[in-house]
Amino acid sequence: MTGGSQAAPRRGQTKQVVAALQAALAAEQAASYGYGIVGAHLTGARFAAASADVVAHERARDSLTAMIAARGTQPRPAAAAYAMPITVNSAARARALAILLERQVAAAYLGLVAASDPALRQFAADHMRDSAIRWARWGGRPAAFPGLPPSSLRRPG
């Protein structure tokens, strides 16, 4: 009986962790797809940067896929295509898309940062940080709280 009552919250926690992993995976899948569009409109050093960034997102996607599978759950497959938040028809728009993708990815790791498992927290925080670095490299407007929704901030005083 005691084992059963303890197992229920544990199952709930696992469910929450898997949901957070799936959310991060969805964002990484969309970013992996989106960087293909970004790279197609860039040349030279910027194309090289986009190529490096897509590899980073693909690696994160693969890690998340493995983490979900290790928890006995089927990772949600990537969509065949993603609707991008902006139309890309120039190098400037490509950079703007890269910034938007990174903002979405940073926000998608927030749930995982709240996990009780320290290794998961570390993984999520590292990826949030990488995303903020890429966002800044692409010339994104600085943000004091990358990934955090404004509603989670407290009014000081």
Place this chain on the structure above:
Amino acid sequence: MRAEPTRRLVLAAAGAGSLALAGCKGITLLGSRPKPGAGVVALEHAIAAEELMIGRYRLALAALSSALHTTGKTKAGASDRAVVAGVLAEHREHLAQLRARLVLPPRLATATPRPSPTPPTAPSVRHRILAELATAEAAASDRLIRQLPAVPPALAQLMASIAASEAAHVVQLGYSRLAP
């Protein structure tokens, strides 16, 4: 014959001493403040680190302004100052959010405010100023991430976001930035 009262006195004194010691210990135990939890300690460290960072940025801003004054206004100098002022504003926001989460019961709260840590003197050369700020940002970001396991989930989210912001500051300060 003379030894007996002396022995009794010694025993009595020893008993009284141990009672007094036990009494003192009891009073000390009752009077001591309970230790704050690991989350509170991590939050206090994060607050101290932000205070230190703000001090660094103030010094850097003063040094950049004085460099502008002596060498004359240059486009690069004015741009550096604007970047540093922008990042300083973000650190103030970080500090305000961290402080808003530090709620101590009266017994744990210290009676006098803790003095802000003194930042080291800002270097005079422009690129050294920015390089030192970038190094401090990278170290602060790493430190925050190391503290994450000790804090509650909502605070972990705030601290991870601040760590990400601090890592982005390194880029904003001109290190490994892609030219627009």
